[in-house]
Amino acid sequence: MTALLLALAAASVAWGAGPEARPSTAGAAGCRLCHTTDTPTKKDPALVPCPRYSMKKRHALGEAPETLTLGSPGGRYGPVRFPHKGHAAMAAMGEGCSACHHYDLARPIHGCGDCHSSTRARPDLDKPDLKAARHRLCVGCHAQWDPDETCASCHAGEQGAPAARAKGPRGASRTNLPERVTYRTPSAGGQVVTFRHDDHARRFGLPCAGCHRGRACRDCHGQGAPAGTERAAAPRGPARPGRSLEEAHQACSSCHKDDPCSRCHRDWPKGFEHRKTGLALDDTHASLQCADCHGAAGFSAPPACGSCHEGRSYPKDKPGKPVAGPSKRR
Amino acid sequence: MSPSSGRSSRRDFLKTALAAGAAGLAPRPASAAPKPALSPDRMGVLVDTTVCIGCRNCEWACKTAHALPTEPLKSYEDKSVFEKFRRPDDKALTVVNRFDAPKDAGTPHRWAKIQCMHCDRPACVSACIVGALSKSEDGSVLWSTRRCIGCRYCMVACPFQVPAFEYHKALEPSIRKCDFCHDRRRSGGLPACVESCPVEALTYGPREELIRVARARTKRYPQRYASHIYGESEVGGTSWLYLAGGDFADLRLPRLGPDPAPGVSESIQHGIFAYFIPPASLYGLLGLLMWISKNRPERGPHGPGE
Numbered sequence: 001m002t003a004l005l006l007a008l009a010a011a012s013v014a015w016g017a018g019p020e021a022r023p024s025t026a027g028a029a030g031c032r033l034c035h036t037t038d039t040p041t042k043k044d045p046a047l048v049p050c051p052r053y054s055m056k057k058r059h060a061l062g063e064a065p066e067t068l069t070l071g072s073p074g075g076r077y078g079p080v081r082f083p084h085k086g087h088a089a090m091a092a093m094g095e096g097c098s099a100c101h102h103y104d105l106a107r108p109i110h111g112c113g114d115c116h117s118s119t120r121a122r123p124d125l126d127k128p129d130l131k132a133a134r135h136r137l138c139v140g141c142h143a144q145w146d147p148d149e150t151c152a153s154c155h156a157g158e159q160g161a162p163a164a165r166a167k168g169p170r171g172a173s174r175t176n177l178p179e180r181v182t183y184r185t186p187s188a189g190g191q192v193v194t195f196r197h198d199d200h201a202r203r204f205g206l207p208c209a210g211c212h213r214g215r216a217c218r219d220c221h222g223q224g225a226p227a228g229t230e231r232a233a234a235p236r237g238p239a240r241p242g243r244s245l246e247e248a249h250q251a252c253s254s255c256h257k258d259d260p261c262s263r264c265h266r267d268w269p270k271g272f273e274h275r276k277t278g279l280a281l282d283d284t285h286a287s288l289q290c291a292d293c294h295g296a297a298g299f300s301a302p303p304a305c306g307s308c309h310e311g312r313s314y315p316k317d318k319p320g321k322p323v324a325g326p327s328k329r330r
Numbered sequence: 331m332s333p334s335s336g337r338s339s340r341r342d343f344l345k346t347a348l349a350a351g352a353a354g355l356a357p358r359p360a361s362a363a364p365k366p367a368l369s370p371d372r373m374g375v376l377v378d379t380t381v382c383i384g385c386r387n388c389e390w391a392c393k394t395a396h397a398l399p400t401e402p403l404k405s406y407e408d409k410s411v412f413e414k415f416r417r418p419d420d421k422a423l424t425v426v427n428r429f430d431a432p433k434d435a436g437t438p439h440r441w442a443k444i445q446c447m448h449c450d451r452p453a454c455v456s457a458c459i460v461g462a463l464s465k466s467e468d469g470s471v472l473w474s475t476r477r478c479i480g481c482r483y484c485m486v487a488c489p490f491q492v493p494a495f496e497y498h499k500a501l502e503p504s505i506r507k508c509d510f511c512h513d514r515r516r517s518g519g520l521p522a523c524v525e526s527c528p529v530e531a532l533t534y535g536p537r538e539e540l541i542r543v544a545r546a547r548t549k550r551y552p553q554r555y556a557s558h559i560y561g562e563s564e565v566g567g568t569s570w571l572y573l574a575g576g577d578f579a580d581l582r583l584p585r586l587g588p589d590p591a592p593g594v595s596e597s598i599q600h601g602i603f604a605y606f607i608p609p610a611s612l613y614g615l616l617g618l619l620m621w622i623s624k625n626r627p628e629r630g631p632h633g634p635g636e
Contacts, residue, residue, distance in 0.1 A: 125533055126543055135528040150407045151407070151528075
């Protein structure tokens with residue numbers, strides 16, 4: 001950080017606003033960093049607009065404080081226990097710290113209260129006060145993915161009752177990850193790729209942001225479909241189109257450097273159509289041999305699921321979707 | 331004496347009476363009009379509908395501040411009230427309504443709070459025949475219990491349909507509308523709604539400053555805001571100003587021209603009595619006609635024909 005800037009940042013928290021003109025921070029700190037004139041007066045400070053999107057340094061996740069207590073106990077609502085690190089971990093998949101913090105020139109990183117006034121009745125109306133600045137950041141995302149969120153979701157209750165969220169996030173948490181994700185790819189050498197998410201995240205302990213980069217909050221926190229439900233486990237369909245071969249493999253190839261394609265890309269045997277039996281098998285089972293499920297007892301006996309799926313059994317659990325009766329044609 | 335002397339004395343009487351009437355009546359129409367000289371420091375509120383989250387805390391705060399009966403704050407989380415468009419009434423001086431957001435807004439809804447706009451040239455003040463409504467120097471349009479006779483002309487006159495009448499009260503019903511928290515502000519506080527807004531969708535400040543702030547926002551985030559500031563010029567300007575992400579008509583804010591609402595009616599009414607010249611001329615003309623016709627019978631019936 002070359003420039004030392006005591007900010008009177010005229011922040012207006014805006015969603016979806018693009019990058020914009022910001023004061024030149026080149027060279028030594030001068031009046032012109034914050035003011036449009038060399039002779040600012042108390043009456044007419046001639047401040048430049050808030051230096052939004054001025055995060056200059058990439059901050060590591062480890063620097064983030066664990067939990068912050070926001071708000072004062074005196075208000076209508078109790079204070080908020082803000083799991084800062086959890087949010088920072090999510091932000092690391094997307095915009096990083098600058099998703100919320102938009103200014104870090106003067107010190108390692110600025111808190112909201114450094115620029116935003118703690119009193120609502122104030123002369124400078126260009127930027128929201130502290131309460132509003134915080135609420136706009138939180139509500140901006142929370143209201144989008146769940147319209148039923150209320151004040152009490154984050155704020156402690158009147159008699160010190162814990163907030164609804166205090167038990168932990170309802171969304172994608174470390175305990176609520178998809179077990180495996182199946183992709184259908186355009187690859188000729190094997191269309192089906194089954195990614196064992198649970199193994200990678202839990203057993204190998206890889207950080208979320210290691211693979212999930214450049215994601216928006218809504219990619220996981222979709223409206224009306226909380227993560228961890230069917231949506232998260234459902235096959236993703238064709239992989240996101242328009243990506244190059246390198247882009248599509250980026251997350252995997254950083255570790256799986258020398259693996260052959262067939263390590264992940266599998267396909268059903270030629271001419272194999274399990275749906276003829278009245279059950280269309282999930283793509284997850286593409287890599288299996290018939291005997292893996294049907295075993296030595298043959299096709300008349302119920303298939304065995306237990307070797308892979310603990311506590312599951314046919315016909316209570318089905319490895320796919322039942323389809324309308326066995327096909328008489330073909 | 332000659333009839334001419336009697337005629338002249340009656341004319342003198344009429345003249346004196348007219349002059350006295352003119353002296354007594356002429357200043358009154360001028361004082362009944364809203365004062366055009368408004369304080370440049372008068373206050374206002376900027377409502378940013380792109381920021382509002384529809385929490386309805388302002389509704390609760392307003393009722394609490396005005397000692398109106400209200401359910402506990404928790405009940406305001408009920409979103410079903412948004413299914414119907416609501417107007418402020420005698421039991422709720424401000425209400426928040428929900429609308430569909432413009433297509434690329436990122437959220438499915440927009441919310442807009444409505445209350446008295448506190449016009450710079452208020453139609454209600456102009457329409458009130460007893461001066462029960464007044465525009466105060468700090469921006470608020472106030473209603474006085476002492477003077478109101480319950481004619482409800484203000485309700486008809488208001489271009490925003492805001493004043494409400496306590497129909498359920500048989501005795502001493504009041505006109506109820508937002509008073510811009512006049513008493514709270516006089517003792518240095520903020521309007522209750524502004525104070526309670528969690529996201530500061532309501533910004534309180536001098537009207538001129540708010541227009542500057544609003545213009546800076548629309549200029550800085552042109553994709554987010556429509557460039558117009560609703561209330562800056564509507565019906566001659568209002569103390570409450572609105573910013574929106576699309577058409578203001580989508581938030582059911584009425585399309586209004588820049589002319590003050592009382593302009594037409596006042597120009598007619600005040601024109602009739604302007605400086606008392608029109609009535610004086612009319613009575614003068616009538617007097618003249620009487621004088622001419624008075625002379626005619628003297629010569630007419632006793633003319634050459636008889």
